[in-house]
Amino acid sequence: MTVAIVAEALTPDEPTRDIYFEVKKRGLPVRYIPIQRLSVKMSNDRVSVETRRGPLEASTVVIRGLGYVIDSNTFMRRVSVLRILERSGVSTINSVDALLSCRNKLETIYLLAKAGLPVPPTVVTEDLYYGYMAAKEMGKVVLKPIQGSRGFGAMLFDDPEQAFQVMRTLLIAKNPLYIQKYVEKPNRDIRIIVVDKRPIGCMYRVSTSWKTNIAQGATGVPCKITPELEDLAVKATETLGLVYSGVDIGEGREGYVVFEVNASPDWRGFKQATGINPAVYLADYIQRITKK
Numbered sequence: 001m002t003v004a005i006v007a008e009a010l011t012p013d014e015p016t017r018d019i020y021f022e023v024k025k026r027g028l029p030v031r032y033i034p035i036q037r038l039s040v041k042m043s044n045d046r047v048s049v050e051t052r053r054g055p056l057e058a059s060t061v062v063i064r065g066l067g068y069v070i071d072s073n074t075f076m077r078r079v080s081v082l083r084i085l086e087r088s089g090v091s092t093i094n095s096v097d098a099l100l101s102c103r104n105k106l107e108t109i110y111l112l113a114k115a116g117l118p119v120p121p122t123v124v125t126e127d128l129y130y131g132y133m134a135a136k137e138m139g140k141v142v143l144k145p146i147q148g149s150r151g152f153g154a155m156l157f158d159d160p161e162q163a164f165q166v167m168r169t170l171l172i173a174k175n176p177l178y179i180q181k182y183v184e185k186p187n188r189d190i191r192i193i194v195v196d197k198r199p200i201g202c203m204y205r206v207s208t209s210w211k212t213n214i215a216q217g218a219t220g221v222p223c224k225i226t227p228e229l230e231d232l233a234v235k236a237t238e239t240l241g242l243v244y245s246g247v248d249i250g251e252g253r254e255g256y257v258v259f260e261v262n263a264s265p266d267w268r269g270f271k272q273a274t275g276i277n278p279a280v281y282l283a284d285y286i287q288r289i290t291k292k
């Protein structure tokens, strides 16, 4: 086998199936494997990553997900298994390091800011008083789970006292506080998919909610990409070390801001809006790098 695609679901989701079929079309042997079926076997002179069928023997592994509702032991194991594959010379898309940087919204914003890319003012803390003072200073704030996607769990507050009560509750439940100034924006944001340094398409996500995720009911509308947006999306993707990504960009009053960069973007809405299937571009890349 040459290409393996890994994620948590027992049945692959649509983007994963898109990748599978596009890779197959190019004549490369491909297999989908739930991550919980990847085991490691070790002895003094040998380490191998195996499934029930035996050694994996893939030269490229596309990692579509590490799992969502997951405890730290299982998470650690999965990360180690994938890192063992990387150390044995397997190409991973995206790399474990890049996946971890994007999964952790603190790390994402830090890396983007350090690279000089525009991000919303953000405070991340476990200190309730510090968080409260930040919310007071910022005015309208968004609280987000430090690991999150699809807009799930993100909350908007006009009132720092309400934010305080929720922050206190979050801390009791062992959730660090990710507090971000609300960026006044039109009823949409911009989603750009980048594959191998190339922005392959762009859409507005138009919504009646401040959260413009498709999963929150937003509608994808094609958007003309400008050189400025292209540059921002490609730089954000490179900064996070990703081969392919979905970049979320807000149109703030003072210019664009990057909300986050998705390392395993869902693209059902994007395909519908633009007619572009990112898997075609990704499979071309996989074909170029994969040893038969």
Ligand SMILES: Nc1ncnc2c1ncn2[C@@H]1O[C@H](COP(=O)(O)OP(=O)(O)O)[C@@H](O)[C@H]1O
Residues within 6 Å of the ligand: 120, 142, 144, 148, 149, 150, 151, 152, 154, 180, 181, 182, 183, 184, 185, 188, 189, 210, 211, 212, 213, 248, 250, 259, 260
């Ligand atoms: N600071 C903010 N100001 C205004 N809107 C925001 C802010 N943060 C997030 N949003 C809105 O919520 C959506 C989801 O936030 P995002 O950071 O992309 O997290 P998720 O991983 O849940 O998609 C964004 O696409 C954007 O529309």
Ligand SMILES: [Mg+2]
Residues within 6 Å of the ligand: 149, 150, 151, 213, 248, 259, 260
């Ligand atoms: Mg997002």
